[in-house]
Amino acid sequence: MLRPRFFTAQALNEGASIVLEKEPSRHIAKALRMRVEDSLCLFDGSGVEAHARITAIDKDRVSVDVRDVSEPPRESPLYTVLVIALSRGDRMDTIVQKATELGVREIWPMISERTGVRLDADRLAKKRDHWERVAISACEQCGRNRLPLIAAPAAYADTLNKAAQHDAALRLILHPMGNNSPLPEQCLSLILLVGPEGGFSDAEVTSASDAGFMAFQLGPRILRTETAPLAGLAVAQARWGDLST
Structure with missing residues (x-):
């Protein structure tokens, strides 16, 4: 049987004894009803994994007592950055969860011209904390040991400037009128730019092109x-990453 997996922000050193954070502790004790001497798996978000008792x-x-510390290679060879417009309801939760399972390394939420979500700085910070917890849960489920970086939500222009300075080998903006030049x-690295429910404006598509997006x-x-x-x-991971076709 696979050991239950939990994230901890603490260092995982062979032979160390640690007290887990409140959230995983509650899940272990109350939801799973695990007992003393039971085994579990811990990871610290940086790639390190350990068995524990x-x-x-x-x-x-x-x-728990920490044992068998290792760094198993579970990250895709393709470094992906997802730039995604904020959306309503639980859509962002779904995107963060599934993108984490698909091996995304960074998620940059952004606010474009037609973004239907308008939140103040405090609520945006709370949303980011929530998305980080969603990503942790997804890593616990899918077996990843490295947490994706979730950036603070930023304006579209600022996001494009950040992307233009990134050393990604390829920048793609998903658009229904794309000309699909040969890939x-x-x-080895990709920035994928995706718009809101209403899509990108013509001016935004032009700005993305100026920033190096195809x-x-x-x-x-x-x-x-x-x-x-x-x-x-999924297409990118199948073409350049570690998804089998």
Whole structure:
């Protein structure tokens, strides 16, 4: 049976005894009803993984002994950055969760001209904290040991400036009118830019082109804002990454 996996922000050193954070401790003790001597798997978000044994359970405090520390290679050879416009409801949660499973290394939420979500700085910060927790949960489920970086939401122009300074080998903006120029046979890093429900304005597409983005059409159908980034990441991982076709 696979060991349950949990994230911890603490250093995982062979032979160390640590007390897990409140959230995983509650899940271990109350939801899973695990017991002393049970085994589990821990990861620290930087690529390190360790097996551990429960030594004590006391309400919201679970103590473990750390064993068998390793850095198994589970990251894709393709470094992907997803730039995604904020969207309503739980769509962003779905995008963050599934993009994490698909191996995305960075997620840059951005606010474009037709973005329907307008939040103040405090609520945006809370949203970012929430998305980080969603990513942690996705890593626990899918077996990744490295957490994706989730950037603070930024304006479209600022995001394009940031992308232009990034050393990505390829920059694609998903657009239903993309001309689909031939893609390279090899690619080690990609920035994928996806718009809001209403799409990008013509001026935004032009600005993206000026920042080095190539307009790319995934297919004959117009995909929803929560479908397009996941389809794009899957295609990229199948072509240049570690998804089998």
